[in-house]
Structure formats: structure tokens, C-alpha cells
Amino acid sequence: MTELNIQPILPEIFIAVMACVILVVDLYIKQSGRGISYVLTLVALFGGAYLCWHDISAEPVIALNGMFVDDVFSDVLKIIICLLALLVFVYSREYIKARDFFSGEYFVLGLFGVVGMMVMTSANHFLALYLGLELLSLCLYTMVAFQRDSVVATEAAMKYFVLGALASAMLLYGMSIVYGLTGTLDIETVRESIREQATADNITLILGLVFILVSLAFKIGAVPFHMWIPDVYHGAPTSSTLFVSTAPKLAGFAIIMRLLVGGLEDLHFMWRDMVVVLAVLSIALGNLIAIAQTNLKRMLAYSAISHMGFMLLGVLAGTANGYSAGFFYSIVYAFMGLGGFGMVILLSRADYEADELDDLKGLNQRNPWYAFLLLLLMFSMAGVPPTIGFFAKLAVIQAVIEVGLTWLAVVAVLMAVVGAFYYLRVVKLMYFDPPAGEVRAIEAPADFRFLMSVNAVAMVLLLPVIGPIQDLCNEAISSVVTAF
Amino acid sequence: MDSYLLSIVIWLPIIGGVVVLSTGSDDRAPLARQLSLVFSIAAFLISLLLYTGFDTTTAQMQFTEKAAWVSAFNIYYHVGVDGISMPLIILTTFLTVIVVIAGWEVIQEKTAQYMAAFLLMEGFMVGVFSSLDAVLFYVFWEGMLIPMFLIIGVWGGPNRIYATIKFFLYTLLGSLLMLVAFLYLYHQSNSFNILEYQDLPIGITAQKLLFIAFFAAFAVKVPMFPVHTWLPDAHVEAPTGGSVILAAIMLKMGGYGFLRFSLPILPDASRELAIFVIVLSLIAIVYIALVALVQDDMKKLIAYSSIAHMGFVTLGFFIFSEQGIEGGLVQMISHGFISGALFLCVGVLYDRVHSRKIESYGGVVNTMPVFAAFMMLFAMANAGLPGTSGFVGEFLVILAAFKVNIWYAVLAGTTLVFGAAYTLWMYKRVIFGDVANDDVKELKDISPREIVFLSLLAAMVLVMGIWPYPFLEVMHASVEQLVAQATANKI
Numbered sequence: 007m008t009e010l011n012i013q014p015i016l017p018e019i020f021i022a023v024m025a026c027v028i029l030v031v032d033l034y035i036k037q038s039g040r041g042i043s044y045v046l047t048l049v050a051l052f053g054g055a056y057l058c059w060h061d062i063s064a065e066p067v068i069a070l071n072g073m074f075v076d077d078v079f080s081d082v083l084k085i086i087i088c089l090l091a092l093l094v095f096v097y098s099r100e101y102i103k104a105r106d107f108f109s110g111e112y113f114v115l116g117l118f119g120v121v122g123m124m125v126m127t128s129a130n131h132f133l134a135l136y137l138g139l140e141l142l143s144l145c146l147y148t149m150v151a152f153q154r155d156s157v158v159a160t161e162a163a164m165k166y167f168v169l170g171a172l173a174s175a176m177l178l179y180g181m182s183i184v185y186g187l188t189g190t191l192d193i194e195t196v197r198e199s200i201r202e203q204a205t206a207d208n209i210t211l212i213l214g215l216v217f218i219l220v221s222l223a224f225k226i227g228a229v230p231f232h233m234w235i236p237d238v239y240h241g242a243p244t245s246s247t248l249f250v251s252t253a254p255k256l257a258g259f260a261i262i263m264r265l266l267v268g269g270l271e272d273l274h275f276m277w278r279d280m281v282v283v284l285a286v287l288s289i290a291l292g293n294l295i296a297i298a299q300t301n302l303k304r305m306l307a308y309s310a311i312s313h314m315g316f317m318l319l320g321v322l323a324g325t326a327n328g329y330s331a332g333f334f335y336s337i338v339y340a341f342m343g344l345g346g347f348g349m350v351i352l353l354s355r356a357d358y359e360a361d362e363l364d365d366l367k368g369l370n371q372r373n374p375w376y377a378f379l380l381l382l383l384m385f386s387m388a389g390v391p392p393t394i395g396f397f398a399k400l401a402v403i404q405a406v407i408e409v410g411l412t413w414l415a416v417v418a419v420l421m422a423v424v425g426a427f428y429y430l431r432v433v434k435l436m437y438f439d440p441p442a443g444e445v446r447a448i449e450a451p452a453d454f455r456f457l458m459s460v461n462a463v464a465m466v467l468l469l470p471v472i473g474p475i476q477d478l479c480n481e482a483i484s485s486v487v488t489a490f
Numbered sequence: 491m492d493s494y495l496l497s498i499v500i501w502l503p504i505i506g507g508v509v510v511l512s513t514g515s516d517d518r519a520p521l522a523r524q525l526s527l528v529f530s531i532a533a534f535l536i537s538l539l540l541y542t543g544f545d546t547t548t549a550q551m552q553f554t555e556k557a558a559w560v561s562a563f564n565i566y567y568h569v570g571v572d573g574i575s576m577p578l579i580i581l582t583t584f585l586t587v588i589v590v591i592a593g594w595e596v597i598q599e600k601t602a603q604y605m606a607a608f609l610l611m612e613g614f615m616v617g618v619f620s621s622l623d624a625v626l627f628y629v630f631w632e633g634m635l636i637p638m639f640l641i642i643g644v645w646g647g648p649n650r651i652y653a654t655i656k657f658f659l660y661t662l663l664g665s666l667l668m669l670v671a672f673l674y675l676y677h678q679s680n681s682f683n684i685l686e687y688q689d690l691p692i693g694i695t696a697q698k699l700l701f702i703a704f705f706a707a708f709a710v711k712v713p714m715f716p717v718h719t720w721l722p723d724a725h726v727e728a729p730t731g732g733s734v735i736l737a738a739i740m741l742k743m744g745g746y747g748f749l750r751f752s753l754p755i756l757p758d759a760s761r762e763l764a765i766f767v768i769v770l771s772l773i774a775i776v777y778i779a780l781v782a783l784v785q786d787d788m789k790k791l792i793a794y795s796s797i798a799h800m801g802f803v804t805l806g807f808f809i810f811s812e813q814g815i816e817g818g819l820v821q822m823i824s825h826g827f828i829s830g831a832l833f834l835c836v837g838v839l840y841d842r843v844h845s846r847k848i849e850s851y852g853g854v855v856n857t858m859p860v861f862a863a864f865m866m867l868f869a870m871a872n873a874g875l876p877g878t879s880g881f882v883g884e885f886l887v888i889l890a891a892f893k894v895n896i897w898y899a900v901l902a903g904t905t906l907v908f909g910a911a912y913t914l915w916m917y918k919r920v921i922f923g924d925v926a927n928d929d930v931k932e933l934k935d936i937s938p939r940e941i942v943f944l945s946l947l948a949a950m951v952l953v954m955g956i957w958p959y960p961f962l963e964v965m966h967a968s969v970e971q972l973v974a975q976a977t978a979n980k981i
């Protein structure tokens with residue numbers, strides 16, 4: 007414990023150092039050479055993913071005096087987070103160029119955000135977890151505000167900052183109550199101490215739990231703590247929306263696993279019902295309000311809320327199967343969200359945001375391939391087979407039935423039908439309606455087009471390997487659940 | 491080759507669909523048409539090997555394949571056929587060929603997408619009939635909705651968007667309840683194997699709830715009264731090919747579901763709730779037939795007639811005798827040919843006059859004698875004339891109903907009157923009489939392409955009506971086993 011073992015945190019160190027390097031290098035290059043920073047960013051993310059892959063360890067390794075844990079769960083998550091961030095930057099390159107913020111700061115903020123997420127996934131200590139979360143949040147606030155002349159974006163960033171700071175404060179408060187009861191911030195020790203005092207009449211403990219749970223719900227955007235999601239997703243530049251809506255969801259799942267499951271699992275009998283309420287409200291409200299939206303980004307924001315509700319179904323089951331289903335769901339959702347917002351970027355032009363639903367009218371006539379890609383993404387989000395989104399829903403619903411909550415499964419399924427309606431409306435606009443207004447060609451660089459196609463077609467083509475993917479999720483989860 | 495036969499029949503059309511889709515724009519429409527014809531004929535010919543290689547003496551699943559898919563949930567790629575599913579698979583591959591030929595000249599816009607949608611759907615439908623794993627079954631069952639949703643929505647009539655969204659949401663709601671039922675069964679048995687469910691002991695309350703969940707899925711698909719309302723809308727708005735596949739195959743999936751899931755897996759609940767299903771079936775037979783009588787739209791009339799005929803199918807199934815089930819099965823296959831043929835006939839008229847209203851026609855026989863002869867045959871078959879396939883199934887079901895309750899038989903028998911009334915009355919108003927208007931005067935008789943698909947169907951209707959033995963023979967062993975399962979106690 008006392009020796010400094012930097013091996014497990016090498017990926018974080020690498021990305022952080024690269025971010026500093028880019029910051030310096032960026033000072034010395036002109037706007038025309040800004041591509042260098044961009045390439046260095048991709049190298050940093052790819053290198054980070056590679057280092058995690060290289061170092062994937064069967065046994066959990068605890069480092070930095072118990073602050074940090076490196077297990078299969080964190081390695082898998084970090085690889086996916088790095089890949090998602092990498093795709094986000096590739097998708098948004100032309101978009102941010104056209105809007106004059108193709109700059110080193112944007113990339114550096116993104117990289118520090120990634121470091122924050124990586125620290126969150128590996129946190130073994132309340133402090134490490136909180137630091138990771140704040141590092142991520144501060145980067146996100148800034149990325150949302152990056153288009154500083156845009157009133158909507160500034161407003162979105164303000165809302166995000168105020169509500170996010172509130173949530174962070176609640177997290178700190180909850181943690182301090184738990185600290186008061188257990189005398190430690192180390193998650194493992196907290197767990198042992200909680201086990202001894204986990205009774206239903208321990209009011210102080212319940213208070214701490216509620217504060218922690220509320221802040222987690224804020225961070226992932228579960229109803230009734232979801233208010234910031236539509237405004238931020240809508241107001242932020244789409245490139246930032248893309249970033250906010252993908253990898254941080256996985257990091258959110260990671261801190262749920264570390265805090266709620268790793269630290270407070272013995273309180274499952276208490277938090278299960280609270281999470282049931284969060285999940286049901288998220289699924290119901292998210293899906294119902296999404297129907298009334300006319301803006302694609304807002305619609306996807308409400309859809310994100312309902313997806314987080316589905317993810318919570320897996321968590322609340324409280325079984326290894328359930329956590330694994332929740333994990334699988336978050337990964338699948340992150341890639342569906344990436345594809346969905348990626349399509350918004352793809353359809354946008356330099357002087358024009360294609361974020362109204364009506365902008366999709368007649369897309370099948372303008373470009374059948376893009377229409378087909380969005381069709382796959384929409385059916386996957388709706389959970390209609392034969393897409394991978396169906397298997398994600400199947401896994402979480404199976405998990406709640408396994409613990410005897412059949413009514414919850416029926417509610418989730420009924421709300422999925424409601425959800426299907428607004429996804430179908432997107433398909434309807436693309437396929438059944440004629441194009442509105444003047445028709446301009448959709449232009450995008452080849453690498454973006456290619457990766458976007460892979461992203462969307464994967465919704466179907468991954469079907470044969472769903473078994474191995476779910477096995478991987480199981481393995482990752484068991485490394486967290488048995489570690490304690 | 492032999493052991494992969496079923497997979498080939500499932501995946502060949504799906505691959506074909508992707509290939510056709512990749513031909514892209516309408517400039518290459520002829521290529522898209524030719525490719526889809528080749529793929530659909532190939533799939534049909536290969537599916538015939540399922541018939542020739544079929545062992546009629548056993549009720550076991552044949553041509554089975556099993557491979558692990560998602561090991562965390564015990565999901566397998568597990569397919570196989572028995573005497574119940576095999577004829578339906580051949581019906582599917584046969585009708586897809588017909589639909590491709592029927593859409594040959596009619597579909598001029600986005601031809602590649604149209605043809606590809608039908609080929610993809612063919613693969614999914616064969617998949618539904620051959621899946622022995624519940625999740626695989628569900629994936630095919632739902633996957634099929636997507637191409638049908640697009641077919642109605644893109645190539646349909648003026649009110650197509652309302653119709654197709656209604657169709658999609660209706661069926662999705664039913665199917666999702668079925669999914670919950672599967673998950674419950676999985677939780678009980680730790681398996682998604684449909685055949686294992688048949689031996690699984692289940693308490694009566696659970697059986698009843700599961701029965702209702704399955705009923706929600708299958709009754710919507712059949713469709714049974716009172717959840718039939720999506721069907722007339724979908725049929726009227728769908729392009730001809732879409733109507734044919736809807737009526738001829740998609741509806742059969744509901745019936746197939748009852749035979750594969752409800753009866754063998756939940757025998758006690760099926761018997762207890764049989765009266766409920768029988769009453770709904772009789773309402774469909776009598777009331778819906780009366781509704782059909784007053785329709786002024788030909789497609790709507792045939793759609794309602796489909797609901798009435800499918801009432802016969804469910805009535806036959808829930809009598810729990812070999813005669814009834816075999817009658818229901820024959821009725822399903824025969825209705826596949828007849829309703830498909832009638833929708834094609836309406837399509838032939840619609841392509842020329844662009845009206846589906848009965849009042850827009852009259853005296854068509856004067857300008858289209860060959861067509862009138864074909865339609866005569868199909869109308870008679872729809873009315874259940876002996877010698878056509880329509881008679882065999884109805885006769886068997888009525889016979890079986892007599893043995894249970896004479897009132898069932900009497901009410902079911904009214905179909906012979908009503909069926910004849912609404913079909914022949916429509917036929918008379920459209921075909922006979924004086925030439926009604928200039929549109930009819932300028933009609934050209936059917937082209938060789940139209941003669942091809944109509945005569946193929948006519949041949950099947952007659953063969954099945956005169957010599958139904960080959961059809962009954964393949965299903966006999968499986969039906970025998972099914973009746974044994976459905977009459978056994980499971981509690």
C-alpha cells in the first residue's frame with residue numbers, strides 16, 4: 007500500500023500529460039495548423055484506450071493508498087469512454103470548425119473531462135470519486151458554454167452549472183453524513199461499517215443515503231432531478247451535446263456502481279424502493295414528454311431520460327445479473343445516443359442547425375443511406391428487434407422479473423410502446439413525408455460518414471456477438487461485486 | 491446442406507434483400523426486380539426440399555439446428571419445423587414469388603426498397619415459423635413489423651400514415667406482453683426453449699395470466715374481434731403486395747402462435763378459457779360477416795371477410811379435436827391463397843382505374859373476360875364452394891363443432907350463407923351488368939404477367955380443394971401430438 011504503484015493509473019496520467027502538451031503546443035500553432043492539436047487529441051484518447059486494454063487485469067489492483075482501484079470493470083469502462091470521446095471529436099470536427107471553436111482549449115477540456123471520468127470509474131475512495139466528478143463537471147460546464155455569443159448556450163451552461171453545483175453539494179453532504187457514521191472515506195471500510203449499522207430505523211444513515219441518491223439522480227438525469235437535461239442538450243452546441251450525452255452516462259453508471267453498490271449495498275433494502283420511483287418516473291415522464299417535442303435534440307434529451315430509467319431498472323434489481331444488465335444498457339445507450347446526436351451534426355450545415363424534427367422531412371428522398379442509418383438508430387432506441395436496443399431492454403426487464411417485480415416489467419413494457427410512437431414519428435418524417443423547402447446536398451467528410459455508418463449499422467450487425475458482449479459485462483460486474 | 495436447409499430458407503431472402511437494397515436508385519430498377527425474382531424463386535425451390543424431405547410419420551421437430559447465441563441467458567439459435575409450421579413456410583415462400591411478380595410493373599418509385607422490404611420480410615416470416623427459441627421467435631416476430639410499417643407508409647394510399655402507425659403500435663403492444671410472458675417462463679424454467687416449456691408444470695393462475703398475455707399478442711395478429719380494427723385500415727391503405735402478405739401470412743402467425751404456445755404450453759388455461767375464445771370467434775364469423783356485407787370498398791370487404799374466416803380458424807383450434815385443428819390449419823393455408831388472390835384481383839382493377847370502390851365498376855366482364863373468369867373462381871372459393879380449397883377447412887371445422895355443441899356448428903354454418911352473400915354480391919356488382927362508365931369501357935384484359943400469378947394461385951386453390959390429402963398428411967402426426975398435449979393436465 008505504501009509504495010507508489012503508478013502502473014494502474016498510467017492511462018489517466020498519459021491522457022492528462024497529453025492534455026498539458028496539447029495546451030502548450032497549441033500556443034505555438036496558427037489557426038490553419040490547428041489540425042495538429044486535433045490529431046494529438048485523437049492520439050491521446052487512442053493511447054489511453056490502448057493502455058487500458060494492455061493493462062486489463064483479472065485481479066483488482068488497489069493503488070495510491072487505497073484511493074484508486076483498477077479492475078476489469080474500470081478497464082472496460084475506460085476503453086469505452088476513450089473510444090466514445092474519440093468518436094465524438096471525429097463527428098464534431100467539421101461542425102466546430104464551421105462555428106469557430108476548432109481550438110486547442112476545446113480539446114483540452116474534453117481530455118480533462120475524460121480523465122475525470124476515468125478517475126470516477128476507478129474511485130475507491132469518496133474523495134477520489136468526488137474529485138473525478140468535479141473535474142468532469144467543470145469541463146462539461148465550459149464545453150456547453152463554449153459558443154459564448156449564443157444566448158441559448160450561455161443560458162444552458164448557467165442552468166447546468168447551478169444545478170450541477172447543487173448536486174455536487176448534496177453529494178458532499180451525503181458523504182459527510184456517511185463519514186460521520188463510519189469514520190472513514192474509504193469505500194471498502196465504509197461498506198464494512200455500514201453492514202453493522204444497516205437497520206431500517208437508522209435515520210441518520212437514511213438521510214445520508216437520500217442525499218447521495220439525489221445527487222446521483224441529478225448527475226444521470228433521472229426524474230424528478232432531470233430538469234437540466236432538455237435545456238442543456240438543446241441549448242449546447244451539438245458537438246458538446248454529443249459529448250455530454252454519451253461518455254458521462256457511463257461514468258454516471260460507474261459512480262452508481264462504486265457508491266451505491268460498492269459502498270452501500272447493504273442498504274439495498276432501503277434504496278431499492280427509492281430507485282423504483284426514480285426509474286418509473288423517468289421512463290414514464292421521459293417517454294410522455296418526448297411525444298410533445300418538435301425539436302430533435304429536445305426529443306432525444308427526453309428519450310435519454312427514459313433510457314436512464316431503463317438502466318436504473320437493472321440497478322434496482324440488486325443482483326449481479328441486474329447490474330450487468332444495467333451496464334450493458336448504459337453501453338448500448340451511449341452508442342445509440344452517439345449515433346442519434348451524431349446524425350443531428352451530420353445533417354447540420356455551416357450556417358444551419360438541422361435540429362428541428364421537420365428538418366428530417368423526406369430524408370429518404372434526399373439521402374436514402376442516412377435515412378436508413380437513422381431508421382436503425384430509432385428502432386434500436388425504441389427497443390424493436392432485430393436491433394441491439396431490444397436486447398438491452400430484454401436484459402433489464404429480465405432482471406426485474408427475476409427479483410419478482412413483474413408489475414414493474416409490465417409498466418416498463420407499456421411505456422416502451424408509448425416511446426415507440428415518437429421514434430416512429432421520426433421514421434415517418436423521413437420516409438413518408440416529402441422534403442420541405444429547398445433540398446441541399448448533405449456533405450460530410452469521409453471518415454465521419456464511415457464511422458457514422460459503422461455506428462448505426464452496428465445496431466444490427468452486432469447481434470451475432472451479443473453473447474460475448476454480455477459475458478464481458480458479467481465479468482466486469484463480477485469484478486466489482488466480488489471485490490468486496 | 492441438409493442440416494442447414496432451414497437456415498438457408500431464412501437467410502437467403504434476407505441476404506437477397508440487402509443485395510437488392512444495394513442496387514440503390516430507380517435507374518437500376520430492372521436489375522432490382524430481376525434480382526428479387528431470382529432470390530424469391532430460389533428460396534421457394536429450396537423450401538420445397540423441406541416438403542420432399544419431410545418425415546410424415548413423426549411429430550418430432552425436423553431439420554433442426556441449434557447453436558449457442560447468448561449464453562448468459564441460455565438463448566440459442568434453435569430452429570426446426572414440424573407438420574404445423576412446414577406448410578406455412580412453403581406458403582410464405584410461394585406468396586413472396588407472387589408478390590414480386592405482382593409488383594413488377596406497378597411499383598415505379600423506390601423499386602429496390604420495395605422489393606428488398608418484401609424479401610427481408612420473407613426471411614423474418616420463415617424465421618417466425620421455424621424458431622424454437624422464444625427470443626429468436628420474438629426477434630423475427632417483431633422484426634417483421636419494420637418492413638411492413640415502411641411498405642404501408644411509403645407505398646400506401648392517402649391515409650397510409652394513420653393506418654401504418656396504428657398497425658405498428660397495436661401489434662407492438664400485444665407482442666410486448668408476450669415478451670413479458672416469455673420472460674416469466676424463462677424465470678420458471680431457466681430456458682428459452684419453446685419445446686421445454688411444453689413439459690413445464692405451471693399453476694392454473696399463472697397459466698391464465700400467461701394465456702392472457704399470449705392472447706394479447708396472437709389475437710391482435712389474427713385479428714380477433716374486438717381487436718381487429720387495425721386490419722381494415724392497414725389493408726385499405728397498403729399497396730397490393732402489402733395486403734397480400736398481410737392477409738395471407740401475417741394473420742396466420744396469430745393462429746400459429748395459438749398452436750405453438752397457448753395450446754401445448756397452457757393446456758388447462760386454454761380449456762378453461764376456450765369458451766371465451768369460441769364466443770369471440772363466433773362473433774367474428776357472424777357479426778363481421780354482416781359488416782363485410784355493407785362495405786362499399788372492395789379491399790375493406792375482403793379485409794372483413796378475412797377476419798370472419800380467421801374466426802373459423804380460432805374456432806377450430808379451441809375445439810381441441812384433431813378434426814377441428816386440422817380444419818383450422820387447412821383453412822389458414824387455403825385462406826392464404828384465396829385472400830391473396832382476391833387482393834391481387836382488386837389490385838389488377840385498381841392499377842387500371844385507380845378506385846377501390848365497388849360503385850366505380852360494373853360490367854367488367856364485357857371488357858375483361860379472362861380476368862372475370864379468374865375472379866369468379868376466387869370468389870367462389872371465398873364463399874366455400876365444394877371443390878375449392880375454401881370448402882375443405884370450413885367443412886372440417888363445422889363437422890368438429892357439431893360434435894361439441896350443435897349451436898357452435900349452426901352459428902359457424904351461417905358463414906356459408908353470409909360468405910356467399912357478401913362475396914358474390916360484390917362480384918355481381920363489379921363484374922356483371924352493363925358497362926357502367928367510360929373507365930370500364932377502356933379496360934384492357936389482364937396481361938401475361940398477371941395471368942401467371944393468378945393462374946398459379948388458381949391452381950393451388952383447386953388442387954387443395956380436390957385433393958387435400960397431401961396437406962393433411964404432413965400435418966397429421968403433429969396435430970395428433972398437439973391434441974394429446976392440449977387435452978393433458980399440467981397442474
